[in-house]
Amino acid sequence: MTxxxxxxxxxxxxxxxxxxxxxxxxxxxxxxxxxxxxxHGYHVFRNFLDPRIAxxxxxxxxxxxxxxxxxxxxxxxxxxxxNGCPDYYYGTQHGDHRGYLNFFWNHPAxxxxxxxxxxxxxxxxxxxxxxxQDDIFPLHGRSVSYRTVISKRGKVVTPTHRDFAADEWIRxxxxxxxxxxxxxxxxxxxxxGFILETNRGDHVMFGRDVPIANGDLVLWRYCNEHSVLxxxxxxxxxxxxxxLFPVEEVPNRQRPPLRHASWPEMRVQIxxxxxxxxxxxxxxxxxxxxxxRRR
Amino acid sequence: MTLDxxxxxxxxxxxxxxxxxxxxxxxxxxxxQFDILKRCGLxxxxxxxxxxCGPLRLGALAIPYLDPDHYCGIDPTxxxxxxxxxxxxxxxxxxxxxxxxxxxxxxxxxxxQFDFAIAQSVITHLSEAQxxxxxxxxxxxxxxxxxxxxxYLLARHAAPLGFLMDGVVPMIRPGLADExxxxxxxxxxxxxxxxxxxxxxxxxxxxxxx
Numbered sequence: 001m002t003x004x005x006x007x008x009x010x011x012x013x014x015x016x017x018x019x020x021x022x023x024x025x026x027x028x029x030x031x032x033x034x035x036x037x038x039x040h041g042y043h044v045f046r047n048f049l050d051p052r053i054a055x056x057x058x059x060x061x062x063x064x065x066x067x068x069x070x071x072x073x074x075x076x077x078x079x080x081x082x083n084g085c086p087d088y089y090y091g092t093q094h095g096d097h098r099g100y101l102n103f104f105w106n107h108p109a110x111x112x113x114x115x116x117x118x119x120x121x122x123x124x125x126x127x128x129x130x131x132x133q134d135d136i137f138p139l140h141g142r143s144v145s146y147r148t149v150i151s152k153r154g155k156v157v158t159p160t161h162r163d164f165a166a167d168e169w170i171r172x173x174x175x176x177x178x179x180x181x182x183x184x185x186x187x188x189x190x191x192x193g194f195i196l197e198t199n200r201g202d203h204v205m206f207g208r209d210v211p212i213a214n215g216d217l218v219l220w221r222y223c224n225e226h227s228v229l230x231x232x233x234x235x236x237x238x239x240x241x242x243x244l245f246p247v248e249e250v251p252n253r254q255r256p257p258l259r260h261a262s263w264p265e266m267r268v269q270i271x272x273x274x275x276x277x278x279x280x281x282x283x284x285x286x287x288x289x290x291x292x293r294r295r
Numbered sequence: 296m297t298l299d300x301x302x303x304x305x306x307x308x309x310x311x312x313x314x315x316x317x318x319x320x321x322x323x324x325x326x327x328q329f330d331i332l333k334r335c336g337l338x339x340x341x342x343x344x345x346x347x348c349g350p351l352r353l354g355a356l357a358i359p360y361l362d363p364d365h366y367c368g369i370d371p372t373x374x375x376x377x378x379x380x381x382x383x384x385x386x387x388x389x390x391x392x393x394x395x396x397x398x399x400x401x402x403x404x405x406x407x408q409f410d411f412a413i414a415q416s417v418i419t420h421l422s423e424a425q426x427x428x429x430x431x432x433x434x435x436x437x438x439x440x441x442x443x444x445x446x447y448l449l450a451r452h453a454a455p456l457g458f459l460m461d462g463v464v465p466m467i468r469p470g471l472a473d474e475x476x477x478x479x480x481x482x483x484x485x486x487x488x489x490x491x492x493x494x495x496x497x498x499x500x501x502x503x504x505x
């Protein structure tokens with residue numbers, strides 16, 4: 001039920017902090033699904049996107065030219081990210097894989113995706129029992145990127161791995177991953193696709209063991225083993241498209257200068273620096289005022 | 296006997312508490328609390344007040360050690376206390392203890408005088424006015440010679456000073472530059488405060504003698 005419907009139904013309803021937040025009791029069965037030793041280790045929010053939004057996002061990212069808005073990801077990869085960095089791409093337009101790394105501090109390539117990604121991060125934070133705005137901006141040196149990944153074909157697209165090695169999970173036992181499906185297995189691609197280990201240790205394939213459709217959101221436990229395998233798509237299929245929400249290390253490095261300052265700009269900079277020194281304040285600034293008065 | 300992190304997570308989900316690092320630091324901090332109390336002289340016949348007792352991490356060790364009904368825990372968060380009761384049941388501890396859900400430092404409601412009190416990561420979540428109220432309330436319930444052990448952080452400009460605990464509970468950090476607040480309270484209320492050099496996994500330790 002939307003806030004507007006609630007508002008129309010109950011005259012006592014009012015907009016306040018609590019009514020706009022996700023109630024804790026709604027989150028309880030979701031948390032149980034995700035974290036309990038007998039739970040799935042994942043939770044599917046079916047029809048998280050309405051069909052119009054889902055279709056728009058699928059089309060937008062399928063058709064977006066890599067270099068239209070995004071810059072090439074440096075060879076060093078995500079280690080080169082910094083606060084204020086541009087949106088990046090990797091892969092080739094008509095190759096087997098490509099990806100678009102988007103950050104909340106940039107003007108979005110697609111406002112719809114930006115708004116959706118913000119809601120996904122908000123929801124994930126609340127399920128994790130964290131503050132709603134966690135990791136949206138790099139206030140603590142980390143920030144989420146909303147990354148659209150398109151896989152047309154490949155035997156091992158993402159090798160089997162865990163995002164936390166060994167007992168690393170004890171540092172952040174709440175940590176969840178999110179995958180927003182923007183295409184459907186069996187419709188937009190064939191093969192295996194996304195495979196995830198449950199909390200009980202068995203493996204499920206999304207599209208075969210777990211029904212999944214374009215616009216479904218899956219939250220899943222960070223430490224569970226997962227992979228993307230055996231994806232095939234014909235020329236008229238868009239492939240396996242999903243939006244991922246990895247939290248990246250984003251140091252507060254300065255944006256590198258785009259160009260060198262011109263000589264007049266440098267002269268102004270040097271004078272400004274000199275003015276700030278004790279000598280400048282005692283000698284240069286009075287001279288500068290005297291010259292101005294004469295003019 | 297202890298509980299592993301996944302067992303604690305499973306139990307916490309029953310009362311809708313999301314996983315947190317305090318599940319995985321359970322033994323480390325619980326042992327630290329119990330050890331320092333014993334080093335300061337805690338005996339089974341003493342009465343202990345556990346301020347901000349939460350899910351009874353210390354209670355799980357202190358309740359079976361103390362005489363029946365000599366452990367009193369107070370915490371403002373109902374689900375944490377509910378989890379605490381589950382922990383004690385799970386560990387098979389059948390000794391009597393008292394819990395009170397309150398965030399107003401109503402220590403007098405237990406109706407006893409205490410030999411020891413402890414507050415782990417509580418002062419770090421209170422405003423200066425709340426810290427003053429806490430110490431004033433303690434003064435009224437501590438026996439002469441009773442000891443209060445607490446942890447605190449010094450960080451004048453630590454941001455954010457207001458925060459949402461677990462994403463839902465509004466709280467305040469005091470942002471203390473030094474220990475002057477505790478020393479002034481000691482002078483005003485008439486107790487002895489020492490900034491202890493006891494090692495702690497992440498915070499500083501203060502010890503008050505009433």
